Amino acid sequence: MSRHFFGLGRYFHRPIFFLLTMLTTLGAMSLLSAAIQDGGITPLELALLILYAILMLWITASFWTAALGFVRILRRQRQPAVSKTAPLLNDLNEPFRTAIVMPVYNEDPERVFAGLRATYQSLVETGQADSFEVFVLSDTRDPDVWVQEEMQWRRWAREVGEPARIFYRNRVENTARKSGNLAEFCRNWGGRYRYMIVLDADSIMAGETLVEMVRRMEADPRLALVQVPPVPVNRSSLFARMLQFAGSLYGSMFAAGLSYWQQNTANFWGHNAIIRVRPFTEHCGLPQLPGNEPFGGEILSHDFVEAALLARAGWKVQLADDLGGSYEEIPPTLIDYAKRDRRWCQGNLQHSRLVLARGFKGASRIHFIMGVMSYLASPLWLLFLIATGIEAYFHSLTVPVYFFGDNVLPVWPQSYAVEMATVLWVTLTLLFLPKVLSLVLLAFDPALARRFGGLPKAALSVLIESFFSVLLAPVLMLFQSKFVAAILLRTTVGWPTQERGDHQTGFAEAVGAHSVHTLVAVVTGTATYLYVPDFFWWFTPVLAGLALSIPVSMLTSRIALGQWARRLGLFLTPEESAEPRVLALLEQQLQQTAAPAGAASGDFWLRAVVNPCTYALHAAQLPDEAPSRRRRHALEGLIFKLQDAGLNGLSTREKRALISHRDGLAELHTLLWAGAKPPLQPPAR
Amino acid sequence: MPTSHVDSDLALVSADWWPPTAARLTVYLAALGVTDAAEVAQLTEQVRQQVASRAAAAPLEDTIEAAIEATLALLDAWLLTELGEADPNALAAARAAVLSGEVPGWTQRWLDGAAAESDTLAPQLRALQLTAVPPLAPLPMPTxxxxxxxxxxxxxxxxxxxxxxxxxxxxxxxxxxxx
Incomplete structure (x- = not known):
């Protein structure tokens, strides 16, 4: 009976979540409306109320996700899963293959292949690697990186030997970016695989996790996608270590909460997920959205849409919050973090057009809204702050009237300080309580607490992390507001590609990125101090974050500071206190894939052209195709340009064109060797 | 390598420009992995004959270029003899295999020419051919x-x-x- 009742419980997950979110929002709204409706409501106050309603909805949804996750993890701790011996994959059913696919685009080949090698080695150690194959789906345009990728692939494929399980292909045209890359793989080789596990260039996954993902898919034939939440690891700067700590400690709670209310209509985060290939090919061919960029054209953030399309077709999409062994690397500095946001922002805002599209499930629409809100919240907060400042200014102009009408006694103006303070405290509670809840979880699980450095140190880390998050929040708010504005105004902000490795922010870079923030702080601070002094003190946390953005950005990017904090046991994550096997393998593999000493970066293209060995290796990877007259002419033109302008006179695109075909490559090889000076002296092997 | 039919053309490549061509060829052969002096001399001679043959047929624009092309042609000719029937992909893979040093003693073998069928390098070269992508297994993916x-x-x-x-x-x- 009780079992039957609990079985029905899953139908209440979503109503419970939405009811709690709505009630909390309404409660906070009623407090604010009581405080600001002093003798009617002005248009400005109405705008404030609407903005607050939207932002509260966003905050409470996040809060209740964490709170429900907290309860879920607590229950899980008290009812540990019964351990059972899992069957081997090949014993489950008829033999099938799973592809581990990694779409890459101009990424560091050493890191890409080290990550894949570590993941594969971890899989080999489970004894179940036979049914897996690795496919590097390169969309790389940079000819140097392309040649390096080939060399790395060749070395690894040679080591693994027969039967061939490590594959590599470089796409001729990178149509539709990452989604097009995956689609091309599915169209060409999809029939070979039952599942594909999609990894990002910085993903690392443990072998046991990969096997378990396949097992879950096999257990439920209606399951099309399982997303395993990736935990951020491996960075050393203070900024990254704080993010890693937060991601590890609070992230599990949020993931459990998301899984609780999303159920079978979860989301796809683009990587560290397993996908059933056949339904994916049947339903996830992405169309172009009508109109021009930024809201039309190719769908940039394809993952949300693919999950929504699978759910629309009746397939299950789940978030496996209980699975570990899924890792990713994060940007090392605040500026790099903002750069990544810039890339994601446009894709997420594009989803605003899909919210009301026909046929999508309600939960998928909520994913789209949440994606949009993750960037739109910043300009809304900014507007809210501006509106609050203006409202406070108007209030400061109002002279209280104590005697009016026939009243003999003074009529004291009504104070709403209690209501306003309550609104503030409710908002702060919703923002910071999840951090406290995560510490409560640690208190209930001493073993886990030890892996976070012990409860006192974890608590201190939470305190410091909260302090920095208060300082960094206004900076990110301005960054994201700028990105949203730039996208709406159809201008490009012009961020370069993402920096994945550890590096530090220099003074010039910090000034370049944050001088506007500092200026905003000085101007706004002066204005509020002079004209609305009461508001100024409320505003100081925001102003402090902006005013200190340059030193904070530089300070948090310091690797030494991050390492010092680690030695003190601060921001310690379970992955740092007990390194998982697959991460240790990554370190080993990074030495394996490192470029030979003396190999200058950027000379791989030249090596592919002049070094007979590299030339032969690269030529062996190129398709055998008859040269057309048009291509011949184009190649000859490029060769003339090379002769006239020298090696540095060619653009990256032109260099790539020259080494994309066997005939052009052969001609160039011969030409350079017949030049005035031999290109290699002494021979480079 | 038959030489009689190019004897008359040898004078063409014995002019002043041959020494610089031979010098460059030596560097190129070293880059290929041919460093033994005797092997270099033998291969240089073979290349000289090839270039002479070409020069006899049509005036050469650049003898060094012709020499490099002749070297690669000699290499491919030897590999084709070793492999027997081979498509361009197999030939490219075999060239990559020998030049990356995966076939010990290949330079001597190149000079000696293909041995008896029983002693062919074909199995070794084919085994060294890496499969970059598996056979196509297409699935339709409609938009x-x-x-x-x-x-x-x-x-x-x-x-x-x-x-x-x-x-x-x-x-x-x-x-x-x-x-």
Whole structure:
């Protein structure tokens, strides 16, 4: 009976979540409306109320996700899963293959292949690697990186030997970016695989996790996608270590909460997920959205849409919050973090057009809204702050009237300080309580607490992390507001590609990125101090974050500071206190894939052209195709340009064109060797 | 390598420009992995004969270029002899295999020419050929339809406008007419 009742419980997950979110929002709204409706409501106050309603909805949804996750993890701790011996994959059913696919685009080949090698080695150690194959789906345009990728692939494929399980292909045209890359793989080789596990260039996954993902898919034939939440690891700067700590400690709670209310209509985060290939090919061919960029054209953030399309077709999409062994690397500095946001922002805002599209499930629409809100919240907060400042200014102009009408006694103006303070405290509670809840979880699980450095140190880390998050929040708010504005105004902000490795922010870079923030702080601070002094003190946390953005950005990017904090046991994550096997393998593999000493970066293209060995290796990877007259002419033109302008006179695109075909490559090889000076002296092997 | 038919052309490549060509060829052969002096001398001679043969047929624009091309042609010719029947992909893979040093003693073998069928390098070269991608196993992936709300509304709106202005007759049937 009780079992039957609990079985029905899953139908209440979503109503419970939405009811709690709505009630909390309404409660906070009623407090604010009581405080600001002093003798009617002005248009400005109405705008404030609407903005607050939207932002509260966003905050409470996040809060209740964490709170429900907290309860879920607590229950899980008290009812540990019964351990059972899992069957081997090949014993489950008829033999099938799973592809581990990694779409890459101009990424560091050493890191890409080290990550894949570590993941594969971890899989080999489970004894179940036979049914897996690795496919590097390169969309790389940079000819140097392309040649390096080939060399790395060749070395690894040679080591693994027969039967061939490590594959590599470089796409001729990178149509539709990452989604097009995956689609091309599915169209060409999809029939070979039952599942594909999609990894990002910085993903690392443990072998046991990969096997378990396949097992879950096999257990439920209606399951099309399982997303395993990736935990951020491996960075050393203070900024990254704080993010890693937060991601590890609070992230599990949020993931459990998301899984609780999303159920079978979860989301796809683009990587560290397993996908059933056949339904994916049947339903996830992405169309172009009508109109021009930024809201039309190719769908940039394809993952949300693919999950929504699978759910629309009746397939299950789940978030496996209980699975570990899924890792990713994060940007090392605040500026790099903002750069990544810039890339994601446009894709997420594009989803605003899909919210009301026909046929999508309600939960998928909520994913789209949440994606949009993750960037739109910043300009809304900014507007809210501006509106609050203006409202406070108007209030400061109002002279209280104590005697009016026939009243003999003074009529004291009504104070709403209690209501306003309550609104503030409710908002702060919703923002910071999840951090406290995560510490409560640690208190209930001493073993886990030890892996976070012990409860006192974890608590201190939470305190410091909260302090920095208060300082960094206004900076990110301005960054994201700028990105949203730039996208709406159809201008490009012009961020370069993402920096994945550890590096530090220099003074010039910090000034370049944050001088506007500092200026905003000085101007706004002066204005509020002079004209609305009461508001100024409320505003100081925001102003402090902006005013200190340059030193904070530089300070948090310091690797030494991050390492010092680690030695003190601060921001310690379970992955740092007990390194998982697959991460240790990554370190080993990074030495394996490192470029030979003396190999200058950027000379791989030249090596592919002049070094007979590299030339032969690269030529062996190129398709055998008859040269057309048009291509011949184009190649000859490029060769003339090379002769006239020298090696540095060619653009990256032109260099790539020259080494994309066997005939052009052969001609160039011969030409350079017949030049005035031999290109290699002494021979480079 | 037969030499009799090029004897008459040897004078063509014995001119002053041959020494610089030979010097460059030596560097190129070293880059290929041929460093033994005797092997270099032998291969240089073979290349000289090839270039001479070409020069006899048509004037050469650049003898060094011709020498490099001749070297690669000699290498490919030897590999084809070793492999027997081979498509361009297998040949490219075999060239990559020998030049990356995966076939010990290949330079001597190149000079000696292919041995008896029983001693061919073909199995070794084919084993060294790496499979970059598996055989194609295509799946159709049709483009899904996403019916956007704004698109739908615009379509309905423009349809209504069109009906209203462009086809007023279609909007309200005239009395006595069928719709």
């Amino acid at each position: 899904s339809t996403i019916d956007l709300c704004c698109q739908r509304a615009r379509r309905q709106f423009s349809g209504a406008i069109c009906r209203w202005f462009c086809q007023p007759d279609a909007r309200v049937p005239a009395p006595g007419e069928s719709a």
